[in-house]
Structure formats: C-alpha cells, structure tokens
Amino acid sequence: MRSVDVTAIDPDEPTQTKPAGTSFGSGHMDGQPALTDHHVLDTMNVELYSRLAALESDEYRNSECYVLGDRVVASSVFWVGVGIVVAIITLVLWL
Amino acid sequence: MSNQSDVHLKVTTRALTARLPVLANERIYTNYSSLMWTFLAFNAATWAYLIGGELPFIGNTKIGLAGFFAGAVIGLVPVTLASGMPSLRYGVDTIEAAKAPFGTRGIVLPLVASVATLVGWSCVVIALTAQGAANASQAIENSKGAPGLLLIAVGVASVLATWLVVVRGPWLFERLANYISPGHLVLAGVMIAILLVKFPLHTILNTNVPANQALTPDRQKAFVLAFEFGFAGSLSWWPGIGGLSRLVKRQNQLVGPAVVGFGILSGFILCGIGSFAAVMASTYDPTVWMETLGGHAIGTILIAFLLIANIPSIVILVYMAGVQIQQVRVLARLPWRVAVAIILILPWPLRSTRRGC
Numbered sequence A: 001m002r003s004v005d006v007t008a009i010d011p012d013e014p015t016q017t018k019p020a021g022t023s024f025g026s027g028h029m030d031g032q033p034a035l036t037d038h039h040v041l042d043t044m045n046v047e048l049y050s051r052l053a054a055l056e057s058d059e060y061r062n063s064e065c066y067v068l069g070d071r072v073v074a075s076s077v078f079w080v081g082v083g084i085v086v087a088i089i090t091l092v093l094w095l
Numbered sequence B: 001m002s003n004q005s006d007v008h009l010k011v012t013t014r015a016l017t018a019r020l021p022v023l024a025n026e027r028i029y030t031n032y033s034s035l036m037w038t039f040l041a042f043n044a045a046t047w048a049y050l051i052g053g054e055l056p057f058i059g060n061t062k063i064g065l066a067g068f069f070a071g072a073v074i075g076l077v078p079v080t081l082a083s084g085m086p087s088l089r090y091g092v093d094t095i096e097a098a099k100a101p102f103g104t105r106g107i108v109l110p111l112v113a114s115v116a117t118l119v120g121w122s123c124v125v126i127a128l129t130a131q132g133a134a135n136a137s138q139a140i141e142n143s144k145g146a147p148g149l150l151l152i153a154v155g156v157a158s159v160l161a162t163w164l165v166v167v168r169g170p171w172l173f174e175r176l177a178n179y180i181s182p183g184h185l186v187l188a189g190v191m192i193a194i195l196l197v198k199f200p201l202h203t204i205l206n207t208n209v210p211a212n213q214a215l216t217p218d219r220q221k222a223f224v225l226a227f228e229f230g231f232a233g234s235l236s237w238w239p240g241i242g243g244l245s246r247l248v249k250r251q252n253q254l255v256g257p258a259v260v261g262f263g264i265l266s267g268f269i270l271c272g273i274g275s276f277a278a279v280m281a282s283t284y285d286p287t288v289w290m291e292t293l294g295g296h297a298i299g300t301i302l303i304a305f306l307l308i309a310n311i312p313s314i315v316i317l318v319y320m321a322g323v324q325i326q327q328v329r330v331l332a333r334l335p336w337r338v339a340v341a342i343i344l345i346l347p348w349p350l351r352s353t354r355r356g357c
Helices: A044-056 A074-093 B001-015 B032-043 B044-060 B063-091 B099-106 B108-141 B149-164 B170-199 B199-204 B219-235 B237-247 B255-281 B286-327 B334-344 B347-356
Strands: none
Touching: A044 B170, A074 B063, A074 B219, A074 B255, B032 B170, B032 B237, B032 B255, B032 B286, B044 B063, B044 B108, B044 B170, B044 B255, B044 B286, B063 B199, B063 B219, B063 B237, B063 B255, B063 B334, B108 B149, B108 B237, B108 B286, B108 B334, B108 B347, B149 B170, B149 B286, B149 B334, B170 B199, B170 B255, B170 B286, B199 B255, B219 B255, B237 B286, B255 B286, B286 B334, B334 B347
C-alpha cells in the first residue's frame, strides 16, 4: 500500500482533534445527525492511519478486493481476443 | 449502538467522497450488472451519439464502426487492468494509485490533466444538454431564433441537478444508473426500429458520407483510423475507470463490466446507431436527427430522455473531479458540498469571458 501518500495529506501537523460538527475533510451530508466529540474520528490523519492498518490486515489481504480474481486473466484475454477477431473479420470481409 | 452506527456511516461517507481508502465492506458495487450499468450511464451521454455521428466521416460507415469497436475493446482491457486494478485493490483513486510510478511531485501533471479533462467534459455535456433542449424547442415551435432563456435555464437546472446528486455521494448515482442505463437500451431499440421502418437494411448498411467529405477513400486507411480512434478513446478512460473501481468489491467483476458497458453497449450499439442515423439524416447532431427521423412526438420524447440521461454522466465526472481535487490540501479541508459547488461554478466565468471575446 505504498501508493497512498500519507505525507501529502498532513505532513507536518501532529494528530489533532476538532470539535464535533466542524467541517473537516469532506462527506458532511444533509440530514445526518451531529456527532459528539468522543464519537467523531478526530482528523483525516487518524482516519487514514486506521484505514491503512485495515488494508494491511489479514482479513483484507484475504478479501476479494485484494486477492487476484480467478477470472481476471481469462476475461482480459477473452476480450482482447474478441477485439482481435472483430478486426480480422473486418479486414478479411471488407478490405 | 446508534452513535456507533452514526460514526460508521459518517466515516464511510467521508471515505467515499474523499481520498481515503475505501474498505471492502464499504464498496457499493457488489455485482456485475450494477457496475456495468454505471459504466454505460457514464459513457452513454450525448457524446456517444456524437462520436457515432463522426465515424462515417472516416469514409466507410461499416468499416469505421467495426474498426472503432475493435480498437475500443482492445484498448479497454489494458486501461482497466492498469488503472482499475490498483484502485480496486487498495480502494484509492486513480491519482492516488498513480503516485507509485509518478511520485508525489510528478503526480501534479496527471492530476492537472485529469481534473481539467473531467471538468472540461462536464462543461461540454452541460452545454450539449442545454443546446439539445434549445434545438428541440426550435423544432417544436418551428422557429429559427435560439431560445436564449431556455438555454440558460436548462444549463442552470443541469448544474443544480448535478450538485444535488453528487453531494449525496456515489450511492445515488449507482441507483440512478440502474434505471437510466436500461432506458438507454430501450431508446436504442426504438431508434433501430425507426431506422428499419424508414429505410431498407441494405441501404442503412451501405450508405456513406459523400466522397468529398470523407477523410480517406482508402478502406484500409479508414479501418486503421477508426481503430486508432477507438483505442485512443479507451485509453482516455483511465481516470474514469480508476475512480469507479475503488468502489468495486470483487476483482472478477471489473474487466467484463468495463468492456461491456463502455465498449459494447455504448461503443458499439449507441455509437453504431449514431453512425447510421447521422448518415441517413445527414447531420451528426442526435438532437436534430432524432427529431428528423422520429418525427415531432417520438423525437421530442427521445431527446427529452437523452438530455435527462446526460445528468448521470455529468454527476460521475464531477464526483471524480471532486475526489481528485482533494489532492490539494486546502481543497481537501472543504466540505464535500462546497468542493462540488466549486467544480460546477468555477468554469462559468471562464465560459462568460470566452463568449465576451
């Protein structure tokens, strides 16, 4: 998971807290209940680190998101083959 | 318990509308068809018919369509694997994933290009929507003057509708696509039926643009040009495919929906209809040939659906631009609704300046 640039989000600041209801990052949506201080995940950094840790977990590493799907290669080859066949048929029939 | 679920919902919402990695249990595309419908809705705006309308100018409509399809399908596979797979695997946006090869400074170049492309295309589709409504209005009223007020009203309504959908997050456009995309196929079926009723099949298949308007009389060259057009067009989807792939749950359900949605349903069926209809009606503009071929009543209904169906395309473009601009630290701290509003409103003064010139 080295492609996530942790430093670009908040390179200098230590983990900090913000009062509930303040706008940070994004994702505030209409009609959602305001959250109290101890329920709000403090900053984007805290959230990011917890997510990076989750991505490193065994549970995630064994999930369908992470493990290479058994049909990925086959379907890729199939669709490239379809394109090549269409190209050949066009060349043979109409050119 | 309630507060815990509130926190979870809030965190999930924030992840889906920000740069944060989206975890497996937060992904919204859990089956083949929903992703395929979203890819179709994304690519089936007015531009699909416009691209189709341009294909005959290669010189031979049939060869142009076949070459475009072959190029599109072959191009979609590498771009899906290169852009979609890293985003799916780590739940991050294309730009985030592309930092591995580009570096944290080098990523500025693709970031600027991608945001400019996404915002630029959203402006184009909004303009096409407004212009389409004006064309339909002119045709209905048999007037020659452009209805300026209607043009502005439809443009503003498109922007507002887009904002309202995007601020709700990707859940809403996933659901909208499940209705809009099948509608596109129904519209395609109606257009095929109209063409077949009005013209014999062999005439449709063998009519080309006049020779003096064709890019080349050489069939082989025409095929190569069409193939390149399709292939290059597919490669240009890298920000789009990556941006949506972070919301997909299973690797097995990525390549197929991308090729079927982008390449077959949109790139072949919709572009194909656009090609043949454009040649038969002698205009590349779908809002004109739908009226010409379908008549006032059916044509107006088709155009109305087509214009409404542009909204999901704009929504997805703006959603991805909204996620990507959060690479800039100042913009990352803005509330999602403000970031989206900036993307939608910022290009307007530029357009006004341009028109003033």
